[in-house]
Amino acid sequence: MALIVHKYGGTSMGSTERIRNVAKRVAKWARAGHQMVVVPSAMSGETNRLLGLASELAPSHAKTSYYRELDMLAATGEQASSALLAIALQSEGMESVSYAGWQVPVRTDNSYTKARIESIDDKRVRGDLEAGRVVIVTGFQGIDPDGNITTLGRGGSDTSAVAVAAAMKADECLIYTDVDGVYTTDPRVVPAAKRLGTVSFEEMLEMASLGSKVLQIRSVEFAGKYKVPMRVLSSFTPWDIDLEEEAKSGTLITFEEDEKMEKAVVSGIAFNRGEAKISVLGVPDTPGVAAAILGPVADANIEVDVIIQNISKDGKTDFSFTVSQGDYQRALDLLREKVVPALGATEVVGNPNIAKVSIVGIGMRSHVGVASTMFRTLSKEGVNIQMISTSEIKTSVVIDEKYLELAVRALHTAFGLDKSE
Amino acid sequence: MALIVHKYGGTSMGSTERIRNVAKRVAKWARAGHQMVVVPSAMSGETNRLLGLASELAPSHAKTSYYRELDMLAATGEQASSALLAIALQSEGMESVSYAGWQVPVRTDNSYTKARIESIDDKRVRGDLEAGRVVIVTGFQGIDPDGNITTLGRGGSDTSAVAVAAAMKADECLIYTDVDGVYTTDPRVVPAAKRLGTVSFEEMLEMASLGSKVLQIRSVEFAGKYKVPMRVLSSFTPWDIDLEEEAKSGTLITFEEDEKMEKAVVSGIAFNRGEAKISVLGVPDTPGVAAAILGPVADANIEVDVIIQNISKDGKTDFSFTVSQGDYQRALDLLREKVVPALGATEVVGNPNIAKVSIVGIGMRSHVGVASTMFRTLSKEGVNIQMISTSEIKTSVVIDEKYLELAVRALHTAFGLDKSE
Numbered sequence: 001m002a003l004i005v006h007k008y009g010g011t012s013m014g015s016t017e018r019i020r021n022v023a024k025r026v027a028k029w030a031r032a033g034h035q036m037v038v039v040p041s042a043m044s045g046e047t048n049r050l051l052g053l054a055s056e057l058a059p060s061h062a063k064t065s066y067y068r069e070l071d072m073l074a075a076t077g078e079q080a081s082s083a084l085l086a087i088a089l090q091s092e093g094m095e096s097v098s099y100a101g102w103q104v105p106v107r108t109d110n111s112y113t114k115a116r117i118e119s120i121d122d123k124r125v126r127g128d129l130e131a132g133r134v135v136i137v138t139g140f141q142g143i144d145p146d147g148n149i150t151t152l153g154r155g156g157s158d159t160s161a162v163a164v165a166a167a168m169k170a171d172e173c174l175i176y177t178d179v180d181g182v183y184t185t186d187p188r189v190v191p192a193a194k195r196l197g198t199v200s201f202e203e204m205l206e207m208a209s210l211g212s213k214v215l216q217i218r219s220v221e222f223a224g225k226y227k228v229p230m231r232v233l234s235s236f237t238p239w240d241i242d243l244e245e246e247a248k249s250g251t252l253i254t255f256e257e258d259e260k261m262e263k264a265v266v267s268g269i270a271f272n273r274g275e276a277k278i279s280v281l282g283v284p285d286t287p288g289v290a291a292a293i294l295g296p297v298a299d300a301n302i303e304v305d306v307i308i309q310n311i312s313k314d315g316k317t318d319f320s321f322t323v324s325q326g327d328y329q330r331a332l333d334l335l336r337e338k339v340v341p342a343l344g345a346t347e348v349v350g351n352p353n354i355a356k357v358s359i360v361g362i363g364m365r366s367h368v369g370v371a372s373t374m375f376r377t378l379s380k381e382g383v384n385i386q387m388i389s390t391s392e393i394k395t396s397v398v399i400d401e402k403y404l405e406l407a408v409r410a411l412h413t414a415f416g417l418d419k420s421e
Numbered sequence: 422m423a424l425i426v427h428k429y430g431g432t433s434m435g436s437t438e439r440i441r442n443v444a445k446r447v448a449k450w451a452r453a454g455h456q457m458v459v460v461p462s463a464m465s466g467e468t469n470r471l472l473g474l475a476s477e478l479a480p481s482h483a484k485t486s487y488y489r490e491l492d493m494l495a496a497t498g499e500q501a502s503s504a505l506l507a508i509a510l511q512s513e514g515m516e517s518v519s520y521a522g523w524q525v526p527v528r529t530d531n532s533y534t535k536a537r538i539e540s541i542d543d544k545r546v547r548g549d550l551e552a553g554r555v556v557i558v559t560g561f562q563g564i565d566p567d568g569n570i571t572t573l574g575r576g577g578s579d580t581s582a583v584a585v586a587a588a589m590k591a592d593e594c595l596i597y598t599d600v601d602g603v604y605t606t607d608p609r610v611v612p613a614a615k616r617l618g619t620v621s622f623e624e625m626l627e628m629a630s631l632g633s634k635v636l637q638i639r640s641v642e643f644a645g646k647y648k649v650p651m652r653v654l655s656s657f658t659p660w661d662i663d664l665e666e667e668a669k670s671g672t673l674i675t676f677e678e679d680e681k682m683e684k685a686v687v688s689g690i691a692f693n694r695g696e697a698k699i700s701v702l703g704v705p706d707t708p709g710v711a712a713a714i715l716g717p718v719a720d721a722n723i724e725v726d727v728i729i730q731n732i733s734k735d736g737k738t739d740f741s742f743t744v745s746q747g748d749y750q751r752a753l754d755l756l757r758e759k760v761v762p763a764l765g766a767t768e769v770v771g772n773p774n775i776a777k778v779s780i781v782g783i784g785m786r787s788h789v790g791v792a793s794t795m796f797r798t799l800s801k802e803g804v805n806i807q808m809i810s811t812s813e814i815k816t817s818v819v820i821d822e823k824y825l826e827l828a829v830r831a832l833h834t835a836f837g838l839d840k841s842e
Contacts, residue, residue, distance in 0.1 A: 016478050069507045069511070069517075072504035073505060076498075079494075079500075083493035084494060087480070090484070091478055147524055148524075
């Protein structure tokens with residue numbers, strides 16, 4: 001008998017029919033003798049519907065009090081889906097009870113709409129588990145020190161599930177989603193992409209941050225911090241497949257390094273479309289120049305991804321960074337109006353159509369030549385590399401967006417990730 | 422400066438446009454210097470939508486744990502509308518905060534789906550009022566001693582508003598609704614019906630229990646118990662009408678008996694369509710016979726309204742009562758199968774198409790002949806009275822449903838309630 005946490009996304013909870021299937025699946029696990037905690041998202045579309053209503057009424061200058069109400073509003077989506085799942089489980093003959101975040105309680109800070117979990121009290125939930133109940137805990141939400149409802153931001157239910165699993169010292173946290181695991185790359189781009197049986201949490205962290213949408217990055221951070229074994233698997237397999245088979249399906253995110261020894265050096269190819277590159281040319285190479293350029297950008301709420309500063313020539317240097325395409329023009333205007341005159345830079349140039357491709361693998365730590373294989377592969381395909389950024393377990397390159405698919409496919413083959421191999 | 426509670430029904434909260442109008446109206450009151458607490462219902466249709474989802478998933482044998490989840494689910498409707506109203510008020514430039522029942526807290530017993538309010542802590546709300554905020558408190562819901570969400574039953578937001586007003590010692594509780602006050606009778610039946618400027622809470626209590634749907638009966642009981650001045654008024658007047666005019670509109674439910682001295686003996690004519698009459702004939706006139714007949718009926722969850730037992734003849738008596746038309750056949754079958762054989766009664770007869778008409782007036786206490794005026798009026802119109810039931814301030818008669826409109830109109834005129842008088 002194990003203590004298992006299941007998390008179901010909005011698509012899995014999207015109709016009463018689907019909720020019934022979730023209940024049947026959970027009941028199967030409970031009947032096999034496991035203690036079950038389930039964290040559901042809101043029914044698909046519900047969070048957007050609620051936030052749409054709010055945006056029709058929103059004040060022109062949003063203050064903290066507005067974000068507080070947004071959380072009050074959005075949290076109702078998960079409360080409703082949780083109650084419906086408890087009802088569906090009761091129909092399956094299981095004792096079941098649902099708790100909103102504040103009832104557990106899931107304590108968070110007071111950063112409305114993007115709160116961070118501080119602690120979870122496991123007493124109430126444990127009491128129910130010991131009484132033989134399946135416990136449903138609303139995803140996405142908690143309560144701040146003043147008793148206000150908070151939410152964890154989009155995708156926050158993944159984090160809720162992992163945090164609950166950590167607090168309960170669960171044996172495994174299963175994230176049921178609309179993909180059947182973590183792939184070496186997006187199968188829509190590379191049909192030969194393989195599902196990974198296991199992936200290290202550090203690799204998963206890089207992949208999540210590099211645009212793989214399988215898991216919310218904070219949930220992976222949380223799993224890493226508390227060493228919660230976490231599995232991504234499909235919610236679209238029939239609910240009545242063999243439990244042992246289901247328990248081994250999908251991708252396990254693991255903390256056991258030695259499992260990886262026999263594995264590929266590179267585990268996956270992640271990529272991000274829709275980026276734009278901006279370069280400020282001829283800036284004086286003096287202390288504080290990065291802050292002088294990126295400070296105003298951050299103040300305008302523009303998120304910056306890759307940042308590169310070239311070596312200086314004649315006391316001048318070039319400074320480049322990437323932003324999302326939606327922020328491109330605003331960032332460009334800002335720099336031209338405020339930063340270039342203030343810094344005495346030569347000019348600002350940009351490219352609104354670039355993409356980022358990254359190879360990720362924990363094996364890169366101990367293998368030399370991985371980056372050069374990447375560069376050689378892209379060169380052979382005639383893909384020009386515009387920027388390079390590296391970390392211990394990943395190498396990212398910025399390239400022209402039109403070469404994205406070509407680059408991903410070529411790298412997938414070059415690193416031996418194709419199914420046929 | 423006064424402390425005022427406003428309550429808005431689901432229709433008033435039915436769209437973002439309407440919520441914006443509610444916010445403008447509340448802001449007008451707040452700008453006039455009043456401390457404002459607002460209790461909104463869920464957006465119209467929302468509670469039905471949620472309970473519809475639940476009924477698709479409901480277990481065949483509902484237990485307490487099911488009703489607990491229903492409350493968890495239904496409570497989200499008011500939480501969402503309350504947050505939206507707070508947002509709309511912020512857009513009007515007012516500081517505003519919304520609280521779910523558990524945040525106030527509104528403490529109730531644990532009778533899920535029909536909980537009763539036990540106490541309301543006014544500390545948190547008062548702190549916000551003193552800080553200049555408009556406070557929104559979710560209607561319809563509370564928290565039980567174990568921290569579970571409860572709801573007060575259909576129309577419970579009226580009761581929430583009155584209870585909040587009582588706890589805060591508010592100067593007045595204004596119930597904004599889709600009618601512009603309490604009428605001498607339903608204007609759809611008697612076009613000459615007059616709006617009452619004031620009505621005593623005892624009369625209102627009778628009218629609410631006799632089928633007038635203006636207010637939930639428990640809210641009137643609550644107002645009576647705590648002497649909360651309560652006003653029913655229209656939410657469809659333009660939000661920007663003069664505040665003094667608005668404050669005097671609608672119908673005031675009062676506790677001052679002497680105000681009534683100059684008033685009509687009968688304040689209104691209430692009626693209930695859709696009733697059915699059942700008579701058990703020839704039952705032995707022995708102790709326990711009422712229990713023997715009505716016990717099985719109550720066990721089958723059939724609500725009984727008027728109950729009459731005739732005088733006995735030769736040790737036998739006739740026992741009659743009314744039920745709603747929807748329960749008629751079930752009650753008849755039940756009596757024929759179980760009660761008649763057990764009691765040795767002669768037979769069970771019934772009429773599935775009757776209606777109840779009642780005259781209500783606090784003046785009946787001190788005026789004789791009111792009931793006989795009623796009977797004479799009906800007789801003159803050829804309406805046969807099938808059953809009679811009286812209380813201190815009302816007289817009800819059961820008649821054939823087809824005479825309902827005729828009877829109501831004739832009584833409205835006979836008691837001097839027509840507008841022209």
